[in-house]
Amino acid sequence: xxxxxxxxxxxxxxxxASAAARARRLSESAEITLFERGPYVSFANCGLPYHIAGVIxxxxxxxxxxxxxxxxxxxxxxxxxxxxxxxxPAARTxxxxxxxxxxxxxxxYDALVLSPGAEPVRxxxxxAADPRVRTLRNMGxxxxxxxxxxxxxxxxxxxxxxxxxxxxxxxxxxxxxxVLVERLEQVMSVADPDMVGPLHDELRRNGVDLRxxxxxxxxxxxxxxxxxxxxxxxxxxxxxxxxxGVRPETALARKAGLELGPTGGIRVDEHMRTSEPGIWAVGxxxxxxxxxxxxxxxxxxxxxxxxQGRIAADDIFGRPSTYKGTQGTAVCKVFxxxxxMTGQTEKGLQRLGxxxxxxxxxxxxxxxxxxxxxxxxxxxxxxxxxxxxxxxxAVGAAGADKRIDVLATAxxxxxxxxxxxxxxxxxxxxxxxxxxxxxxxxxxxxxxLRGDVALWEPEELATLREDQVLMDVRTLTExxxxxxxxxxxxxxxxxxxxxxxxxxxxxxxxxCQVGLRGYVASRLLSQLGFRVRNLSGGYKRWQMWKGTxxxxxxxxxxxxxxxxxCGA
Numbered sequence: 001x002x003x004x005x006x007x008x009x010x011x012x013x014x015x016x017a018s019a020a021a022r023a024r025r026l027s028e029s030a031e032i033t034l035f036e037r038g039p040y041v042s043f044a045n046c047g048l049p050y051h052i053a054g055v056i057x058x059x060x061x062x063x064x065x066x067x068x069x070x071x072x073x074x075x076x077x078x079x080x081x082x083x084x085x086x087x088x089p090a091a092r093t094x095x096x097x098x099x100x101x102x103x104x105x106x107x108x109y110d111a112l113v114l115s116p117g118a119e120p121v122r123x124x125x126x127x128a129a130d131p132r133v134r135t136l137r138n139m140g141x142x143x144x145x146x147x148x149x150x151x152x153x154x155x156x157x158x159x160x161x162x163x164x165x166x167x168x169x170x171x172x173x174x175x176x177x178x179v180l181v182e183r184l185e186q187v188m189s190v191a192d193p194d195m196v197g198p199l200h201d202e203l204r205r206n207g208v209d210l211r212x213x214x215x216x217x218x219x220x221x222x223x224x225x226x227x228x229x230x231x232x233x234x235x236x237x238x239x240x241x242x243x244x245g246v247r248p249e250t251a252l253a254r255k256a257g258l259e260l261g262p263t264g265g266i267r268v269d270e271h272m273r274t275s276e277p278g279i280w281a282v283g284x285x286x287x288x289x290x291x292x293x294x295x296x297x298x299x300x301x302x303x304x305x306x307x308q309g310r311i312a313a314d315d316i317f318g319r320p321s322t323y324k325g326t327q328g329t330a331v332c333k334v335f336x337x338x339x340x341m342t343g344q345t346e347k348g349l350q351r352l353g354x355x356x357x358x359x360x361x362x363x364x365x366x367x368x369x370x371x372x373x374x375x376x377x378x379x380x381x382x383x384x385x386x387x388x389x390x391x392x393x394a395v396g397a398a399g400a401d402k403r404i405d406v407l408a409t410a411x412x413x414x415x416x417x418x419x420x421x422x423x424x425x426x427x428x429x430x431x432x433x434x435x436x437x438x439x440x441x442x443x444x445x446x447x448x449l450r451g452d453v454a455l456w457e458p459e460e461l462a463t464l465r466e467d468q469v470l471m472d473v474r475t476l477t478e479x480x481x482x483x484x485x486x487x488x489x490x491x492x493x494x495x496x497x498x499x500x501x502x503x504x505x506x507x508x509x510x511x512c513q514v515g516l517r518g519y520v521a522s523r524l525l526s527q528l529g530f531r532v533r534n535l536s537g538g539y540k541r542w543q544m545w546k547g548t549x550x551x552x553x554x555x556x557x558x559x560x561x562x563x564x565x566c567g568a
Contacts (some may be wrong), residue, residue: 005110007316008094009034010138010252012041014302015283016115017065018309024074026317033077033107037083038141041067046302049163053170062139087112087256106465111278111316114253114266118246118284118300127219133240136163145239152238153177158216160187162332164243165199168208169335177234178208181541182202183215185549188339192346193548195379195393199334200547206335227345246300248285261287263298269471270322271553272312276390280315281465282308291325292343292390292411293354299326327467329408331401340404343391343411343519348382357384358457359444360537362514363437365399370429374398377537377544380407380417380441385448387416392441398436406438417445444515444536453522456509456533461486462554467502473508474539478513484542492517495524504530511535511542 007023007030009016034041042065051057067078076119077475079096085104086095093106103184122128134145155171157164160182171178180203182521186193187200187210188563195254203210214231219240227235248265258276261267265287272280284300286308304326314321331340349356358381376396382389392407394400410420420442442518447453461484464470472483473492483489490498492512502508510532512518518534525532535542 003030003115004031006108007033007111007113008030008107008109008428009115010094011115011117011283012078013043013045013115013117013283013403014305015117015309016113017042017070018306019113019115019280019282019313020070020073020076020078020309021394022310022313023316024076024298026313026319030441031227032074034070034076035084035094036078036080037099038138038140039080041065041078041080043139045138048136049166049170050548052142052145052167053173055170055173057355061526065155065507069085079351084252084326086113087252087279089102089256094277098111109278110551112280113309113316114274114279114281114285115248115283115313116252116306117284119249120242120246121244122242124243125216125218128218128242130220130221130225132225132238132244133219135242136167137246140246148239149174151177154237154239155179156181156216156225156235156237157242157243158227158240159245160184160212160243161189161209162330164241165203165332165334167243169333170207172206172208172335180208181211181214181216181229181235181551182215185213187212187521188328190328190345191339191341191393192316192318193550194541194544195377195395196339197544198337198377198395198430199339202335246284248287248300250285250299251476253277253281254286261296263287263296265296266296270324271315272308272323273315280312282312288323290323290344291327293311293352294325295330297326299328301326301328301330303329323431324412327408327411329404330443331404336397337395338400339393339395341391341393342404342408343389344381345391345393346379347396349381349390354390355384356381356390356534357445358382359441359442359448360515361440361542362537362540363440364433365437366397366431367429367433372398376400376403377446378403378437378441379537380445382445382449384418386416387445389415389417398508399432403437417442417449421446447519452524453519454533455536458535458542459550459554462557464509465507467505468509471508471521472512472523472539473510473517474512478539482539484511484539487511490521492521492524495521500526502530507531507533509533510534512538514540516539 011019023385044062047062070076082098084094093108097104154177157168157180168178186196190194214229217228220226224236244477253266259267266281268286274281283305288298291299311323312320327343329342374397378394381391389411425436470487472487472489479489510518510521515538522532522534
């Protein structure tokens with residue numbers, strides 16, 4: 001394409017603004033116009049909850065760029081409060097409306113980049129039109145919420161995804177009462193249930209009234225707003241936030257005849273080209289390729305949107321640049337904990353019928369002899385054959401984001417669990433350990449694939465056979481403080497002296513606190529001819545599983561049939 005051509009960009013923030021700035025860096029002579037429906041062209045939408053909380057006190061800090069700054073630095077014509085109402089791919093024009101004057105006009109383009117983003121889901125809940133029921137997407141939403149908080153004391157947050165969790169924390173930071181309602185039996189629906197139990201505890205520890213497994217049936221208006229929940233209870237509040245999720249804003253694309261993918265997002269190729277020549281699309285509205293399993297996906301994240309905008313601009317000017325898919329790497333702060341993840345989850349792999357193995361480790365974020373060490377619970381999913389990484393999740397007070405970033409990079413590079421064993425990561429006592437949690441995860445996973453240890457799962461506790469023995473290899477003190485029901489105590493350091501008490505006809509299901517001593521016991525017994533399997537992640541992992549819907553169901557079943565060794 002001739003660099004002097006006309007480029008029109010619809011939508012700012014991450015994808016659109018990145019495409020505009022990259023286009024200017026590639027061509028000083030191109031005519032670049034960006035239309036933004038709202039009053040702000042580039043703002044930190046991920047920072048909105050933190051300004052509401054007061055953690056980011058200055059509102060202007062959220063304004064990344066303005067029309068004036070983009071004109072001064074990049075010579076971009078930015079028109080805010082201007083909506084693109086229609087696209088004519090054949091004529092290569094867009095119809096734009098000035099939202100202040102109502103005037104419409106046609107604007108020609110040689111290259112068009114669509115970056116409409118995603119819109120909050122507002123289900124047809126009776127009474128949800130009340131002005132005290134809000135959503136959070138942009139600066140205007142944030143301002144309206146802050147205005148409503150002036151006289152608020154009680155708040156309700158509906159939905160416990162990223163925005164819901166951040167808003168619950170923001171309201172508690174302001175000293176408000178918070179009820180957090182989630183339809184599922186867990187917060188953070190994108191995660192596996194056994195990895196979010198610590199978040200449930202953290203929310204409750206910080207005064208959030210967490211209601212799992214129920215939804216809002218309706219709102220009743222009055223002097224106070226009242227939400228009627230599916231469990232029959234009611235919640236009175238001064239302000240309610242709907243944080244149920246987002247969906248791609250594709251109305252303009254559909255009207256223009258662009259193809260949509262099976263997920264509902266705008267279909268694009270690896271160069272971010274749509275089905276119509278001369279039109280590219282980026283950001284939360286596009287359907288991306290799952291970088292792990294190569295299928296279509298909707299993953300609305302700011303980092304991918306920025307990269308897509310850059311790639312679209314490259315392609316407009318004939319530069320070889322391709323988008324290599326999205327793996328869903330993300331992190332969320334929940335008071336003093338962080339939850340991070342990348343790639344696929346266990347439930348996602350199960351739903352798709354993809355074979356996998358999994359392990360759990362609970363190392364400290366840095367050397368335990370250096371003050372301030374915090375445990376990290378890390379779950380790693382990998383192929384049962386060559387050990388390629390499929391996904392990972394981590395939760396902890398420190399260091400979870402760092403380890404997930406390393407694993408995300410390893411996944412992008414096609415590394416295996418065997419490569420994690422050899423990963424050379426920086427070490428000093430305040431920052432890590434000589435054997436980093438990444439190395440530890442690699443050791444454990446590689447041991448499984450090499451056949452050095454066999455694993456058992458908590459679900460097996462409900463159907464223990466007569467030839468199976470549940471064995472706690474921790475110390476007497478640990479055992480007395482709490483164990484899996486039905487477990488026999490056999491401390492690993494005394495195991496060699498108790499071999500005559502073991503029955504070679506039995507299979508021993510061993511566990512310790514986090515998995516390491518159980519592995520040592522497994523190696524000892526297996527080399528002496530005993531059938532033995534270890535619980536990856538140990539007693540701590542069992543405790544995390546016990547709080548899931550599956551664990552609670554197992555507990556109820558065990559209570560009904562009187563089984564003592566069902567582990568619940």
